[in-house]
Amino acid sequence: MFRRSLLPLVASLGLAVGFFLLPIPGQADQWTDLTRRIEALRQQIDRGEATDELRQKMATLLRIRSTQPDLAADERLGYLQEALEFAPDDERLAYELARAGYEVGDANLAYEHIQRALALAPEDFHNQLLAGFICRSLLRYDEAVNFLEKARDLKPDHVPTLISLGRTYAELRQFDRAIDVWETALTMRPSSEEAAELRERIEKAQRQEAATGGGDAMESHRFVVQFSGPTRDDLAAMALDTLDEVFDLVAGELQVKPEGKVFVVFYRKADFHQVNDSQGWVGGYAQNLRIGVPYEDGPLDGPRIKSLFAHELTHILVNVLTNRNHPAWLTEGLAEYYEAKVRYGDGFAFHPADRHLFETKFKTLPSFPRLNAIELNMKTKGNDEEISLKYIHSKVAVAFLLQRFGLPALLEIFQVLARGRPIEEAIESGTGRNMSDFETELTEFIRAE
Numbered sequence: 012m013f014r015r016s017l018l019p020l021v022a023s024l025g026l027a028v029g030f031f032l033l034p035i036p037g038q039a040d041q042w043t044d045l046t047r048r049i050e051a052l053r054q055q056i057d058r059g060e061a062t063d064e065l066r067q068k069m070a071t072l073l074r075i076r077s078t079q080p081d082l083a084a085d086e087r088l089g090y091l092q093e094a095l096e097f098a099p100d101d102e103r104l105a106y107e108l109a110r111a112g113y114e115v116g117d118a119n120l121a122y123e124h125i126q127r128a129l130a131l132a133p134e135d136f137h138n139q140l141l142a143g144f145i146c147r148s149l150l151r152y153d154e155a156v157n158f159l160e161k162a163r164d165l166k167p168d169h170v171p172t173l174i175s176l177g178r179t180y181a182e183l184r185q186f187d188r189a190i191d192v193w194e195t196a197l198t199m200r201p202s203s204e205e206a207a208e209l210r211e212r213i214e215k216a217q218r219q220e221a222a223t224g225g226g227d228a229m230e231s232h233r234f235v236v237q238f239s240g241p242t243r244d245d246l247a248a249m250a251l252d253t254l255d256e257v258f259d260l261v262a263g264e265l266q267v268k269p270e271g272k273v274f275v276v277f278y279r280k281a282d283f284h285q286v287n288d289s290q291g292w293v294g295g296y297a298q299n300l301r302i303g304v305p306y307e308d309g310p311l312d313g314p315r316i317k318s319l320f321a322h323e324l325t326h327i328l329v330n331v332l333t334n335r336n337h338p339a340w341l342t343e344g345l346a347e348y349y350e351a352k353v354r355y356g357d358g359f360a361f362h363p364a365d366r367h368l369f370e371t372k373f374k375t376l377p378s379f380p381r382l383n384a385i386e387l388n389m390k391t392k393g394n395d396e397e398i399s400l401k402y403i404h405s406k407v408a409v410a411f412l413l414q415r416f417g418l419p420a421l422l423e424i425f426q427v428l429a430r431g432r433p434i435e436e437a438i439e440s441g442t443g444r445n446m447s448d449f450e451t452e453l454t455e456f457i458r459a460e
């Protein structure tokens with residue numbers, strides 16, 4: 012089999028097609044020439060003159076055309092998709108399509124093609140590695156581990172494979188294994204950048220391991236609940252019941268189901284911020300398929316835990332629905348919506364403190380920040396009021412979206428985002444408004460509240 016480039020997938024280099032066929036770089040007119048030849052062939056084929064030989068030639072030309080260095084990723088994907096019509100059983104083309112799909116951020120499409128490539132060449136290192144990367148994008152970590160372990164067995168000294176395999180173990184909270192493969196990678200003369208990344212990852216994994224390593228875990232078919240410090244059986248049992256209840260509500264409405272189990276980690280309150288590198292205002296977080304929550308000794312505050320889970324679980328489901336391609340305002344606004352739905356029975360209701368802020372500090376603003384400029388993550392700095400105003404803005408935007416355009420519009424927006432498309436395109440597709448008109452109407456909505 013042809014040996015593909017061994018460079019990491021992230022490097023956006025030309026694809027490995029027999030280079031002797033490539034037009035000479037720098038001679039732009041050769042690409043134009045190629046486009047013309049493709050167009051002529053297309054017409055011939057349209058006229059019904061397609062022999063097997065002609066179809067094969069068309070597939071080859073389209074693949075070469077897709078390697079033009081400055082081509083946009085979606086144009087490259089377009090050429091390869093057309094090539095597929097003429098060479099449906101070509102393993103290399105299946106790989107190239109998977110890779111192009113991965114590069115434009117359409118992980119579902121990439122998954123479909125890498126499955127075909129794997130069926131045709133299961134022992135190929137690049138197929139296994141790319142399958143691992145794609146499954147990571149889809150938050151299918153159990154599957155990703157299998158592919159990445161296979162890739163590691165096929166090429167044990169490939170550092171990017173080891174980095175990725177370790178990251179996947181860490182997502183599954185198997186920190187010993189993660190640290191093992193990263194330490195192995197460190198002995199393989201990684202680049203200085205890779206070495207720095209590896210050391211940082213090892214240090215973070217050690218912190219997580221120290222906080223939760225000895226604790227027990229309790230599982231249901233959807234969730235794994237883990238504790239830093241002694242396991243609280245009452246809290247674990249209550250958490251599992253509550254998580255299932257909240258999951259049914261949110262996942263039922265959003266019509267989604269994660270492939271893997273969701274980890275819910277209870278951190279001792281004193282450790283929470285240090286172990287997770289978070290700002291003081293953070294009271295819980297969701298990343299990929301993981302939820303982290305601080306807890307204290309003492310009695311349970313059932314309603315509070317329930318609304319917190321509704322909030323964080325919404326983030327997890329939005330991650331799955333969009334393959335993590337979404338702006339902060341969209342996921343935070345929807346998380347606030349479901350939190351209120353669980354807490355007050357009405358998603359559009361405000362907490363009294365937020366209502367007060369809305370009336371006195373938000374609605375009265377002369378103009379509002381752009382939605383896509385809203386930054387909210389574990390490292391976002393700000394006092395309580397500044398942070399609350401960002402949440403309020405996000406929530407009002409999602410309330411406007413749901414009230415004016417409905418849930419189907421939101422689900423359509425998620426689908427467009429899941430294909431790796433930008434939020435502007437998703438909003439336009441779901442609401443029929445461009446982003447700027449959407450925000451103008453949002454402003455009117457806020458003023459009228």
Ligand SMILES: [Zn+2]
Binds near residue numbers: 322326342343346
């Ligand atoms: Zn949130």
